[in-house]
Amino acid sequence: MEKFWHKLGSFTFHRSQSDDKSRSISNTDIGALTIQATTIAWFRKLLGYSPSSSKVYVTALTHRSIVHDQAEPEDSNQRLEFLGDAVLDLIISEHLYTCFPDSDEGKLSSNRAKIVNRKSLAGFARKISLSEHLLIGESADKNKIRSSESTLADAFEALIGAIYLDMGLAEAKNFILRHVINHVDLKKLDAVENNYKSRLIEYTQSRQLSPPVYTVISEEGAEHEKLFTVEVSCEGKPLGWGRAGRKKDAEQSAAKEALTTLETDSC
Numbered sequence: 678m679e680k681f682w683h684k685l686g687s688f689t690f691h692r693s694q695s696d697d698k699s700r701s702i703s704n705t706d707i708g709a710l711t712i713q714a715t716t717i718a719w720f721r722k723l724l725g726y727s728p729s730s731s732k733v734y735v736t737a738l739t740h741r742s743i744v745h746d747q748a749e750p751e752d753s754n755q756r757l758e759f760l761g762d763a764v765l766d767l768i769i770s771e772h773l774y775t776c777f778p779d780s781d782e783g784k785l786s787s788n789r790a791k792i793v794n795r796k797s798l799a800g801f802a803r804k805i806s807l808s809e810h811l812l813i814g815e816s817a818d819k820n821k822i823r824s825s826e827s828t829l830a831d832a833f834e835a836l837i838g839a840i841y842l843d844m845g846l847a848e849a850k851n852f853i854l855r856h857v858i859n860h861v862d863l864k865k866l867d868a869v870e871n872n873y874k875s876r877l878i879e880y881t882q883s884r885q886l887s888p889p890v891y892t893v894i895s896e897e898g899a900e901h902e903k904l905f906t907v908e909v910s911c912e913g914k915p916l917g918w919g920r921a922g923r924k925k926d927a928e929q930s931a932a933k934e935a936l937t938t939l940e941t942d943s944c
Contacts, residue, residue: 715809716810719806719809720734723805726844726848733839733842734843736752736757736835736839737754737835737836737839738811738812738835738836739753740812740814740832741753741754741755742814742822743812743814754831754835755835756838757839758831758832758834760841761834761837761839761841762793762834762838764837764838764841764849765793765834765837765853765857766789768850769789769792769793769857770785772858773863776863777863783875783876783879786872786874786878788866790875791866792861792866794872794925794929795826795827795923795925796826796830798834799827799833801833801856801857802829802830802832807832808823808824808829808832811823811828811832813828822902825922827923836852837849837852840852873929873935874932876932877936881911888911889916889935891907893905893906893924893927894908902922905923905924906918906920907919907924907927907928907931909931909932909934911935916931916935916938916939917930917934917935917936917937917938918930918931918934919933
């Protein structure tokens with residue numbers, strides 16, 4: 678274990694002068710990172726075991742604003758976020774499948790989306806004080822990217838991806854149980870209907886229509902401040918559009934507009 682923390686200590690997080698808890702560096706500082714003792718202690722407490730890989734955890738904390746203009750996406754947490762998203766979906770899906778044996782696919786999808794949406798994941802990230810340990814580019818940090826829902830949600834999924842790569846599915850599942858599922862009231866969750874994508878799927882299935890298709894119409898802004906415009910269509914007919922900083926949220930907005938359109942047309 679000491680060997681791991683010694684290796685981890687070779688990565689550097691520069692403190693922000695305005696906030697002793699902040700970690701922000703300029704793009705030119707990549708490759709000479711040093712982690713603070715507080716982050717090492719945080720890792721020890723959070724994970725509860727000795728990781729076998731140090732770099733993957735540092736990568737999980739690295740926001741894309743650090744490397745977005747250096748063509749080195751492997752050094753940011755974007756790839757780990759992609760992996761962690763899949764692992765999280767798997768574990769949550771399995772848990773819901775077991776807890777709600779009478780629920781159909783549409784209901785299970787709806788409940789899963791309520792747990793893994795950006796707002797919920799950002800909330801889980803705040804519970805473990807993840808924002809205090811993120812590595813953020815200087816300009817992005819000044820724009821309060823560190824505390825944004827998108828940044829926190831992505832980093833939380835990236836951390837899950839790092840745990841999966843380092844320790845396997847069992848440890849990733851344990852982490853998700855402790856820091857996600859144990860904080861969710863499943864009975865209350867099941868009673869709330871707010872997932873527009875799932876409701877749109879249910880609508881099309883009930884009318885024997887093809888599944889909705891989501892298409893990214895445009896991407897605007899810098900890499901770390903993207904704004905996606907998404908169109909949803911069914912059987913070639915556009916039904917709604919949505920814009921948001923994450924494709925998932927843009928899809929939700931598009932699905933919401935589509936449902937409004939369909940419900941209006943059916944009146």
